Amino acid sequence: MSHHLRCSLDRLREDLLALGQIGRNPDDKGLYRMAFTEADMEARRWLLDRLRAAGADAKLDGAANVVGRWEGADGDLPTIVIGSHIDSVPAGGIFDGSLGVLAGLECMRALRDAEVKLSRPVELVAFSDEEGRFGGMFGVQAYTGQLTLNDVESMKDPDGVSLVDAMKACDLVPSLAMEAARKPDRIAAFLELHIEQGPVLEAQRTDIGVVLGISGIFKWKVKLLGKADHAGTSPMDMRSDAFMGLADFAHEIPRIIEEDGSERSRLTVGKVDLVPGHPHTVPGEAVFTLVGRDTEPDVLRELAKSCRKVLSAIARRHRLYFEFEEMSWLEPRPCDASIATAFRSAAERLSLSHIDMPSGAGHDTQFMTDVTRAGMIFVPSANGVSHAPDEWTAWEDVHNGANCLLQALLDVDAGSEGETLETGG
Amino acid sequence: MSHHLRCSLDRLREDLLALGQIGRNPDDKGLYRMAFTEADMEARRWLLDRLRAAGADAKLDGAANVVGRWEGADGDLPTIVIGSHIDSVPAGGIFDGSLGVLAGLECMRALRDAEVKLSRPVELVAFSDEEGRFGGMFGVQAYTGQLTLNDVESMKDPDGVSLVDAMKACDLVPSLAMEAARKPDRIAAFLELHIEQGPVLEAQRTDIGVVLGISGIFKWKVKLLGKADHAGTSPMDMRSDAFMGLADFAHEIPRIIEEDGSERSRLTVGKVDLVPGHPHTVPGEAVFTLVGRDTEPDVLRELAKSCRKVLSAIARRHRLYFEFEEMSWLEPRPCDASIATAFRSAAERLSLSHIDMPSGAGHDTQFMTDVTRAGMIFVPSANGVSHAPDEWTAWEDVHNGANCLLQALLDVDAGSEGETLETGG
Numbered sequence: 001m002s003h004h005l006r007c008s009l010d011r012l013r014e015d016l017l018a019l020g021q022i023g024r025n026p027d028d029k030g031l032y033r034m035a036f037t038e039a040d041m042e043a044r045r046w047l048l049d050r051l052r053a054a055g056a057d058a059k060l061d062g063a064a065n066v067v068g069r070w071e072g073a074d075g076d077l078p079t080i081v082i083g084s085h086i087d088s089v090p091a092g093g094i095f096d097g098s099l100g101v102l103a104g105l106e107c108m109r110a111l112r113d114a115e116v117k118l119s120r121p122v123e124l125v126a127f128s129d130e131e132g133r134f135g136g137m138f139g140v141q142a143y144t145g146q147l148t149l150n151d152v153e154s155m156k157d158p159d160g161v162s163l164v165d166a167m168k169a170c171d172l173v174p175s176l177a178m179e180a181a182r183k184p185d186r187i188a189a190f191l192e193l194h195i196e197q198g199p200v201l202e203a204q205r206t207d208i209g210v211v212l213g214i215s216g217i218f219k220w221k222v223k224l225l226g227k228a229d230h231a232g233t234s235p236m237d238m239r240s241d242a243f244m245g246l247a248d249f250a251h252e253i254p255r256i257i258e259e260d261g262s263e264r265s266r267l268t269v270g271k272v273d274l275v276p277g278h279p280h281t282v283p284g285e286a287v288f289t290l291v292g293r294d295t296e297p298d299v300l301r302e303l304a305k306s307c308r309k310v311l312s313a314i315a316r317r318h319r320l321y322f323e324f325e326e327m328s329w330l331e332p333r334p335c336d337a338s339i340a341t342a343f344r345s346a347a348e349r350l351s352l353s354h355i356d357m358p359s360g361a362g363h364d365t366q367f368m369t370d371v372t373r374a375g376m377i378f379v380p381s382a383n384g385v386s387h388a389p390d391e392w393t394a395w396e397d398v399h400n401g402a403n404c405l406l407q408a409l410l411d412v413d414a415g416s417e418g419e420t421l422e423t424g425g
Numbered sequence: 426m427s428h429h430l431r432c433s434l435d436r437l438r439e440d441l442l443a444l445g446q447i448g449r450n451p452d453d454k455g456l457y458r459m460a461f462t463e464a465d466m467e468a469r470r471w472l473l474d475r476l477r478a479a480g481a482d483a484k485l486d487g488a489a490n491v492v493g494r495w496e497g498a499d500g501d502l503p504t505i506v507i508g509s510h511i512d513s514v515p516a517g518g519i520f521d522g523s524l525g526v527l528a529g530l531e532c533m534r535a536l537r538d539a540e541v542k543l544s545r546p547v548e549l550v551a552f553s554d555e556e557g558r559f560g561g562m563f564g565v566q567a568y569t570g571q572l573t574l575n576d577v578e579s580m581k582d583p584d585g586v587s588l589v590d591a592m593k594a595c596d597l598v599p600s601l602a603m604e605a606a607r608k609p610d611r612i613a614a615f616l617e618l619h620i621e622q623g624p625v626l627e628a629q630r631t632d633i634g635v636v637l638g639i640s641g642i643f644k645w646k647v648k649l650l651g652k653a654d655h656a657g658t659s660p661m662d663m664r665s666d667a668f669m670g671l672a673d674f675a676h677e678i679p680r681i682i683e684e685d686g687s688e689r690s691r692l693t694v695g696k697v698d699l700v701p702g703h704p705h706t707v708p709g710e711a712v713f714t715l716v717g718r719d720t721e722p723d724v725l726r727e728l729a730k731s732c733r734k735v736l737s738a739i740a741r742r743h744r745l746y747f748e749f750e751e752m753s754w755l756e757p758r759p760c761d762a763s764i765a766t767a768f769r770s771a772a773e774r775l776s777l778s779h780i781d782m783p784s785g786a787g788h789d790t791q792f793m794t795d796v797t798r799a800g801m802i803f804v805p806s807a808n809g810v811s812h813a814p815d816e817w818t819a820w821e822d823v824h825n826g827a828n829c830l831l832q833a834l835l836d837v838d839a840g841s842e843g844e845t846l847e848t849g850g
Contacts, residue, residue, distance in 0.1 A: 196658060197655055197658045198654075198655060198657075198658025198659055198660070199654075199658075199659060199660075199663050200658075200660060200663070203663065215657060217657070219704055229623075229624075229809065230622055230623060230785070230786060230809075230811065230812070231691060231693035231695060231716055231718075231785075232623075232640060232642070232691060232718055232784075232785030232786040232787075233621060233622045233623025233624075233625075233784075233785040233786050233809065233811075234623055234624065234691075234785070234809065235623070235624075235625060235688070235691070236679070236682060236690070236691060236692075238624050238625070238628065238809075241693075243675065243694055243695075243697065244675060244678070244694075246672070247671070247672040247673075247674075247675030247676050247694075248672075248675075248676055249672075250668065250669060250672030250673075251672050251673055251676040253669070254661070257661060263660070265661070266656060266657060266659075266660070266661060267661075268656035268666075268704075268705070268706075268707055269668055269669075269672075269708075270656060270668075270699070270702065270703050270704045270705060270706050270707065270708060271699060271702045271703060271704050272668065272697050272699050272702075274695070274696060274697050277695065277696045277697075278695050278696060279644055279693075279695045279696050279714035279716050280693070280695060280716055281693075281695050282693055282695065283694075283695060289704035291656055291704050291705060293656075293657055359657075359658075360655065360656075360657030360658040360659070361655060361657040361658050362657075384654060384655075384658065384659065384663075386655065386658075387655070
């Protein structure tokens with residue numbers, strides 16, 4: 001009969017709208033709850049109250065993660081963790097992160113109302129600084145024991161403010177961040193619901209995206225060096241035009257993906273600087289960023305290799321020097337197959353359409369995959385927009401996502417999501 | 426016997442080095458004689474003295490052109506004008522402009538020393554503001570009667586300083602600029618020697634470039650408008666990536682020139698701005714400059730038409746909007762065939778190798794073509810460099826250029842450069 005349990009959209013909507021008022025920008029252009037600011041801490045205090053009202057034992061852990069805990073019928077079993085984040089980008093919307101946290105809360109209220117007691121304990125976590133004021137995903141890294149005290153003491157935001165100072169300003173004790181770490185064997189699974197932040201579900205008129213993995217990512221800063229020349233006196237065939245090298249490279253991106261990538265591959269040139277950058281001068285230098293993504297480690301490596309080869313060949317053809325700096329390389333993180341199965345079964349029971357898909361964006365789930373069976377689902381983002389005031393998800397999709405999360409939670413608790421339950425992902 | 430007349434390289438070199446000291450940058454990184462500054466005026470006073478020492482009747486005309494005049498044997502004949510400029514770009518070299526002026530002066534001294542009296546009067550002009558502090562070629566436009574008083578009174582430099590104020594600060598009377606205009610029927614021809622400012626003569630190991638025409642030029646500001654998206658969540662085939670549109674366009678430039686241009690065509694993307702310009706965001710907007718050049722009016726029009734068509738097709742393919750603003754359109758200016766013939770004959774008599782070529786850069790000659798038979802020659806620029814402290818031309822090439830100018834002057838004076846002498850170009 002638990003399969004007939006449903007979340008209350010009214011309560012969930014009320015929470016989303018209430019939390020969406022905290023950190024509201026003065027001109028009503030979205031909200032801004034940067035980690036370790038007054039608005040962020042106000043949201044955390046609000047959430048602690050809401051968790052306690054729903055019967056949780058709630059606290060702020062040493063890393064400023066909001067953790068609400070409901071004990072299970074069998075106190076010895078490892079905990080199921082549900083989570084996401086409530087910090088935001090500047091001018092963000094009300095769903096990014098908050099949906100996963102508040103839907104988790106609504107799941108627990110729905111269970112309480114139906115007097116369903118899970119076997120396992122559940123922790124609902126709103127991880128701190130997912131959006132990356134201090135480099136990204138501080139809270140979940142602390143929670144999963146992937147930070148050192150040295151990390152904590154050396155982190156700085158783009159304005160040069162240290163994490164230590166930012167935490168102290170919020171009456172937090174930086175060294176306690178280390179105490180947020182959980183023992184992996186006490187965690188049974190991790191579930192996250194998030195808005196897609198992309199256009200795929202809407203375009204495919206699909207209710208639920210079951211995430212198979214979080215894309216790995218490489219970020220390069222590439223420099224093509226040619227020769228700045230007078231654009232009138234320098235014949236086309238005697239130029240070393242750095243921009244034409246970049247253009248020829250970018251033109252090859254679709255082919256590179258067709259040959260060496262997958263439908264989950266992304267290659268993006270997002271930032272370009274030409275030197276000297278004058279209309280009448282052949283660009284002697286082109287500096288650009290190249291960001292590559294794929295969910296498969298081997299494919300990501302092939303993409304990178306192919307980009308290097310193409311850049312190198314094009315540089316030769318245009319008589320350019322070619323330098324690149326790898327700013328970052330993050331391996332893809334596959335989600336757990338049994339958790340994906342639980343989400344799919346949940347969607348089927350709820351008669352929701354679903355597809356498997358990658359997550360091109362980073363999420364708290366990616367660090368949880370290192371310590372437990374972790375998985376996530378997406379619900380549609382209107383026009384694919386997020387990180388903007390007009391980020392929106394239809395209330396029906398909000399309801400679908402919450403119900404799917406609840407049903408998957410029941411399955412994971414019951415161990416019915418497949419034989420891999422106790423063996424890990 | 427005039428055909429055995431030669432310029433003195435020693436005297437010419439001395440003048441080039443002396444003038445090259447005026448406006449020297451403090452760190453010795455080239456020179457800067459921006460029009461209507463103290464350095465520019467000092468150079469003009471220096472030149473007036475040098476002209477007078479060479480027997481010329483020399484004055485500053487109302488547009489601050491330095492004009493030195495030597496009367497001919499037959500006072501009734503129209504004047505042959507030799508000229509170039511002595512203002513400079515920031516951190517310029519000692520040859521750009523100055524070579525043409527000082528070589529002209531040396532030609533007149535060589536004639537005087539050899540007691541050769543030309544039939545026609547000669548005017549040597551150092552035109553003001555060729556480099557374009559006030560938009561470009563103020564002096565030659567005044568000299569050729571192509572300016573209105575309204576132009577003079579409304580011109581401003583990029584810092585917002587008006588031409589009127591700049592002239593007054595140099596004790597010049599702006600309204601007198603109108604009096605610089607000459608009657609076209611009193612000018613017989615115009616000859617200019619200039620450094621190539623490009624790599625062609627050096628690469629082809631050629632002494633003299635005979636300029637067939639000054640390239641016309643169009644300058645566009647193009648905007649491609651797509652949609653800024655998260656570079657991770659937005660699949661490649663669902664993007665409207667403005668930069669990829671630009672890259673595909675630039676990639677087509679060689680084909681556009683092959684199909685619709687000539688070997689004298691140039692198409693340059695020199696400045697690119699992406700919005701928002703973040704590594705992890707698909708560029709929603711690409712704003713770039715496109716500068717096209719060719720010496721043939723029809724070819725220039727075909728190039729522009731082809732660029733528009735390609736941009737339009739690529740915009741459709743990438744789901745982009747496409748706007749362009751034509752910042753300027755200058756028609757190509759053909760040089761006079763009889764003057765080119767005189768230069769070629771001169772080079773042959775001097776046993777100098779020569780090729781016909783376009784001028785991709787603008788020169789005072791382009792405005793002189795509107796009023797008289799005008800033509801110019803180039804001498805090699807080391808490494809094709811100009812507008813930079815390491816601009817250089819070998820002394821042998823300086824000598825060759827001056828001698829070629831002298832021989833062509835003799836031919837034009839004698840009318841031996843061809844039957845078109847009195848009919849115009």
